[in-house]
């Protein structure tokens with residue numbers, strides 16, 4: 217059995233290494249980070265209880281890794297406190313909600329019809345935790361929060377919290393505007409940066425997140441090129457204490473110490489390469505979008521297209537070609553170009569790996585769409601790559 221699974225894994229690795237990955241939620245780990253994942257620490261526990269005692273023995277080195285990871289991640293975002301134990305962006309979100317909302321409380325969020333994260337929809341986190349969630353009015357055409365609508369929603373719903381952040385979005389918010397309205401009503405804001413944590417770390421997107429929000433949190437594996445996991449950042453000591461308390465025995469038990477080691481390594485790479493990576497990433501998104509647009513693709517938000525790692529295709533792109541997002545993804549995949557089935561194209565991994573000729577990528581995608589076989593050209597492109605932003 218082991219040999220069968222290992223053989224499948226070998227196939228997976230060589231297959232995905234021969235593909236051009238344009239999936240917005242994914243990225244590539246450096247060899248150092250990958251090595252840290254496959255280490256004895258993967259099977260270890262450590263849990264320092266409220267009394268300050270560790271429930272487990274043998275944790276000297278993993279505890280050192282944990283505090284080192286907290287230190288590096290906090291300094292990367294210029295934050296006072298970092299919680300690095302959540303095992304995903306979803307768990308980070310759950311932890312933040314638990315730490316701020318009173319029992320039976322409510323929050324505002326941007327709905328999935330505008331690219332928001334479905335986990336905040338009523339049936340998921342809110343029903344599970346006994347909260348109510350309501351929409352933030354959002355101007356989808358301009359990718360902006362409707363500030364007047366927000367004011368009305370705050371009056372009407374009297375929420376305890378505003379949750380910003382989306383899974384499909386290409387433009388930062390007017391946080392100062394949101395914050396003026398929210399602070400009049402004494403409602404705190406948090407920012408789910410799952411998709412854009414790498415861009416924020418590099419100073420390229422929403423640099424004012426922690427200035428206006430009580431917490432910034434999200435996944436560590438989307439535009440942030442770390443292992444799959446989540447982080448929470450805050451400058452508020454009391455909130456940090458609540459967040460710390462709401463991890464172990466509330467939202468999870470073990471925190472996967474080897475993952476935290478890989479996170480520390482990725483965060484250190486981000487410290488050294490993050491600025492250049494984020495700049496190149498935003499530039500690549502914009503130029504792929506305009507390249508595709510010039511080839512006749514209905515890319516959303518011309519002429520600026522995107523300030524994030526994502527390019528969004530419009531509904532018209534699919535309807536005018538009588539193709540569904542799934543069929544589109546399959547057609548790309550048969551040419552070893554990997555995109556999701558959510559109308560997003562993501563440039564994080566390609567950028568990290570040094571792909572910069574976006575007119576070439578646009579041409580490959582366009583020909584693949586028309587049914588031309590470009591597998592060989594895609595393989596040639598990716599086989600020559602080595603990690604550009606990282607070690």
Ligand SMILES: *Cc1c(COP(=O)(O)O)cnc(C)c1O
Pocket residue numbers: 241303304305306307309332333335381382383384408409410411434435436445446
């Ligand atoms: C992806 C995503 C999540 C969930 O993150 P995981 O790391 O997969 O748990 C939460 N919020 C937003 C906005 C996301 O895009």
